[in-house]
Amino acid sequence: MLFSEKLRKEADEIYQGIFRHPFVEGLGKGDLDPESIIHYVKADFEYLNAFMNIYGLAIAKSTRREDMAYFHEQIAFVLNGEIHPHNNLCRVAGVAYDDLKGFPLPPTADHYVSHMKSTALTGSMGEILAALLPCPWTYYEIGKYLMETVQPKPDHPFYEWITFYAEDEVGQITNELRRRLDTWAKGVGPDELEKAKVAFLKSCQLEYRFWDMAITKEIWPFSVEQEVTTS
Ligand SMILES: Cc1ncc(C[n+]2csc(CCO)c2C)c(N)n1
Numbered sequence: 001m002l003f004s005e006k007l008r009k010e011a012d013e014i015y016q017g018i019f020r021h022p023f024v025e026g027l028g029k030g031d032l033d034p035e036s037i038i039h040y041v042k043a044d045f046e047y048l049n050a051f052m053n054i055y056g057l058a059i060a061k062s063t064r065r066e067d068m069a070y071f072h073e074q075i076a077f078v079l080n081g082e083i084h085p086h087n088n089l090c091r092v093a094g095v096a097y098d099d100l101k102g103f104p105l106p107p108t109a110d111h112y113v114s115h116m117k118s119t120a121l122t123g124s125m126g127e128i129l130a131a132l133l134p135c136p137w138t139y140y141e142i143g144k145y146l147m148e149t150v151q152p153k154p155d156h157p158f159y160e161w162i163t164f165y166a167e168d169e170v171g172q173i174t175n176e177l178r179r180r181l182d183t184w185a186k187g188v189g190p191d192e193l194e195k196a197k198v199a200f201l202k203s204c205q206l207e208y209r210f211w212d213m214a215i216t217k218e219i220w221p222f223s224v225e226q227e228v229t230t231s
Helices: 003-010 012-019 021-027 034-061 065-081 083-093 107-122 125-131 132-150 158-165 166-187 189-214
Strands: none
Touching: 003 012, 003 034, 003 107, 003 166, 003 189, 012 107, 012 189, 021 034, 021 132, 021 189, 034 083, 034 107, 034 125, 034 189, 065 083, 065 166, 083 158, 107 125, 107 189, 125 132, 125 166, 125 189, 132 158, 132 166, 132 189, 158 166, 166 189
């Protein structure tokens, strides 16, 4: 069994929890609370900015041009592609996308980004790939799950969101990340594999919590000024 297949098996309970999460159910039913959508998009815009920073850290660690080119391509996808599902969410919530940019990350999103950043700074290439993988992989599976269970028509409120993540492009991103992780895994010992597994499972848990964060509209306990470094 490939390393990524083992990871997927270990994380199955978390994936099933994500498919049944109220936010994901709401996407399927088309009846999400606009305030939860707004909370999600505000956090996700900054999460995606941090995600691009992390790809930049991965480039800094790369020793092969081929790896640099790969991470560079991924930045372009996040920059240009992920706008579409966000625009869909904003339209349903009745808000302008520009009004949701530049907000500090709520605690869970902050934790998720910190986990990926510290892994990128201190971990091996395999650990970095493992920490990044649940991001496209859980969304691709959510997309496919909603396609199968809801079979949305173009008039479904979240048709673009669902079809965007169920599409081949996100599938290919997932498969390419898996392929790279599996190649790395073949050349390292059990201690290295264990560290990558821990990084992967933590990101899966934080994907679950990210949905929770939107439903509960999670905020910091005190409203002190917080720095936002991107816009
Ligand atoms: C919390 C959170 N997790 C995953 C995604 C989806 N996503 C983000 S970047 C990317 C491409 C990876 O190269 C994908 C599929 C999201 N938007 N927000």
